[in-house]
Every structure is written in structure tokens, then in C-alpha cells.
Amino acid sequence: MLDVNGVQKIYRGKDREVEAVRDLTFRLEEGELACLVGPSGCGKTTLLKCIAGLLKPTSGSVEVAGKAVTGPPRDMSVVFQEYGRSLFSWLTVQGNVELPLKEKKLSKERRRTLVTEALEAVGLADSARSYPWQLSGGMQQRVAIARAIAYEPRVLLMDEPFAAVDAQTRADLEDLIRGLWQRFSMTVLFITHDIDEAVYLGQRVLVLSSSPTVVQDDVAVDLPAERDQLTTRSDQRFTELRARVYSEIQNAKNGQAASAPAAT
């Protein structure tokens, strides 16, 4: 579904060049939920922008559903790291969620159904007529998520969406994402720098090295599909996986290659 082949991105400034990512290759199958972790500044957002067709990789290519990405693909939604700034302050919550649908040439009833459904899914049905600036940070984030799912994407990209919310809201939103993923069967790439979050959410965790960035490790998360904040997080296997990802990130920082796949 999502193919990233040898993506390299160099930002060319006036008098300096920054190699944000060196060489990334991985593949997500249709309907997969993968988490991408990596240290701050390692190029996660850069990678996301390349996948979303907002940036052209310096070399390498991205394919979505077998088609090379040259501009933003049609059935893709993105939740940006700066979610607050990604909402239109002059549109209501409802207007924000509906805007992309207007471009999709959907009928008015269909649009209304999608908006209502999405807002109910994220628990914001009551705030449909509020403006983003009347909402808390966590609620704004949920508006961005509602907009993403109302679009009915086949691929959903999320960039550290929970970085700015408190622990409780964060836990709720994590469960929300898993619920939405199961319900709408999308392919999800979820970027985070929180190891626990990555293991809890994903079927798979991709670990990026620090700069120059490559894929350091690819960990399959063999936890049961039904996850729960209490039981899953206290699961022995969860602890093992978290330790594995943690040590890979440490290796990445120290510039070591991935250790041999740990026996499971």
C-alpha cells in the first residue's frame, strides 16, 4: 500500500545543506498500523512530508497504492504535528471537517453524514458549532483527527499528534485511534517519539536512527489486537518489546547498527 524506496532528503539552504534523512526503505501493507519512532530532529516530519507529496525527495521514491507520489495523493489524510495551526480559525469545527469534503464533490447529505459520524467518533458532536479557538488543545487535536477520518482516506499519516496533550487525554486518544483504525480499515502511519505509545498502538514499530537517518529496526508487535491501557501496558510482552525498541534507539544514538533480531 505504501512503499518508501531509498528516500533521501537534503534541505538546501543559502550556505549550508542539511541532510534530514539519508536512506529510508520500508513498506506498509494495506490496512496496517505502523508506528515510526525516532529521536527528535531525525527527520520524521521530513519523511511524512515526502510521503504526503508535500516535499520532493532528493533521491528515492514513494509509492501509494502502486502509484508514484508526485503531489498529495487523493486518498490520503494527514494530521500535522502543529495541529492547532492546521485548523481554520474562521471556520467552525463542523466547517473545518467539511471543507475537504466539499472538494470531493460529495452530495450535501453525504457530507453531513460523514461530518456527524466523524465528530461523534472523536466525541465532539456537541462542539460542532464552536470555533477551534474556543476549544482546548486536546479537543483541537480531535478536530484534526475527525477531519482526517471524515475524508475516508485509505492512508492516514499522523505526526506526533499527542505531543501536546496531557496523559489522560493522550490515553483516550490512543484508544480512539486504534478504534478508528479497526472501524475504518485504513493504513496508518503514526509518528511519535514516545516508545510506549509506539508499542501500545502499532502492529509494527519502525525505529529510525538519528541523523544521518536510516531505518534502524523494524519490530513486529505481537500483542493481542484488543488492547487496553491497563492490561496491555502491564503485559510482560509489552515490557519486552518496549525494552527492545528502547535499546535500538540507544544503539541508534550511539551510531551502532541494529542488533540481530532478538529471539522471541
Added chain:
Amino acid sequence: MTLVIRTVRITRRGAVRLTQLFLLPVLLILLWWWYSSASASYYMTTPGEIAATFVEVWFSERFFVDVLPSVGLLLTGYALAAVLGTTLGVVLGLSSRMRATAEPVLEFFRAIPPPVLVPLLMLLVGVNTPMKVALIVSGCIWPILLNTIEGVRSVDPVLADTCRCYGVRGRRWLTTLVLRSASPQIMAGLRQALAIAIILMVISEMFATTSGLGFSIVQFQRSFAIPEMWSGIVLLGLIGVTLSTLFVQVERRVLRWYDGVRAAARDE
């Protein structure tokens, strides 16, 4: 009982507001009254006299001959400047290349005080309404243009990326993203332009014309009709206040979201 209390409270608040609004004007008028009646100067007229003259002069045929055409002229020039200024501003704001090309020229024209264009425009366009409109446009287009350029340039890149991802383009992109993002700056430009437009309307009518508000005031002055002259100035002031009150109403509605964003930012 509560209803009574509330009504009383509302009336009290209304009274405070009214006092705030009118206290200073009333004081100033009284001061003027005292000064003008004490003064022996022929050119100082008491407010009472001016008010009487005002009714006499402007509540007449003059209203249709001199006032309405002037206001029409003002609004035409202003509207034209608004349309041209925002259109050009959006184009220049979106294209850095065109901006780089146009910038030196814009700076040059902006530096020319509009009244000095009058002789030139009289030669080029003639002494007629288009000349006056052109003068108003040439003066009040700059704040609109420059503010629009700034506004368009400051569109949030995250919001622009959001539009790209969700395929928002064309007209909807222009109206929902670009113009709305830039609306606080555009409104600021329009507000400055309104004041300039009023000044230029008067100036345009002071040269070689035979009607209009500006002409009337100059003519009264030349024929030593001093109370009439004062009443013309008062009328100009009233027109200015009315227009800016209307403007504030429109602005409040258009920028409701912006006030909300700012209030929310303050509370944090």
C-alpha cells in the same frame, strides 16, 4: 423583582456608556461656545449659530447637489481602490518574483503625495468625475495594497499544506485560505484608506470644479459666509464619523474569529 434589578442595571450601564460617548464632545462644544461668544473675531461662530446654519444650508437642495455626489464619489473611489488594491495585493503576495519586480516601482509611487497628482490628472483625464475618482484611488490604494501583500505572505504554511493535502484549490483555496488568512491585514489597510479617501475627496473638489462638498466649503470661505463654512466642516466630520462607525461594524463581523483567537491567546 430580579427583572426590575436587571433592567435598572442595564439602564445604568447604558447611562455610563452614553456619558462616556458624549461627555467630551459636550464639554468641547461648551468650551467653544464660551470662547466664540467671548471672542470678538468675525471668524469665530457660536455652535448655536452653526447648528442653525447647518439645518438651513444642508437640509435643502444642496444635499442632493453637493453632498450626495461627493459621498458617491468618495465611495466609488474607495470601492475601486479596495478591489484593485486587494486583487493586486493577492497577486503580488503570492508571487515572490513579481513582488521583487514591482517593489521599487511601488515604493516610488507610494512616496508621491497624491495631491501633487492633481495638475497631472487634470491634464491627462480632464476636470471631471473620473479625475476625482482617479485621485482618490491613487491615494488610498497604497495602504490596501501593501497590507494585503503582507497578509497574503503571512499565510500559515501549515494551513497551506493542509489545503494541499486535502485538495483544496482554485476559488475555494483563494477565498477560504488566502483572503481569510489575510483579512486582518486587509481590514487594517481598508481602515487607513478610508481616512485618506475622505481627505482626497475634499481636495479633488477644491480644484476647478463647481459643485461638491469641498467646493462648497471653499466657496463659503471665499465669500465670507463663515457660519456656512463652519457648517460644511461639521458636515465633513459627521460623514467621517458615520463611515468609520459603519466600517467598525463590518470589521467586527468579518474579524470575529480574529478577536476570538486573540482573546484566547491572552487567556493562556
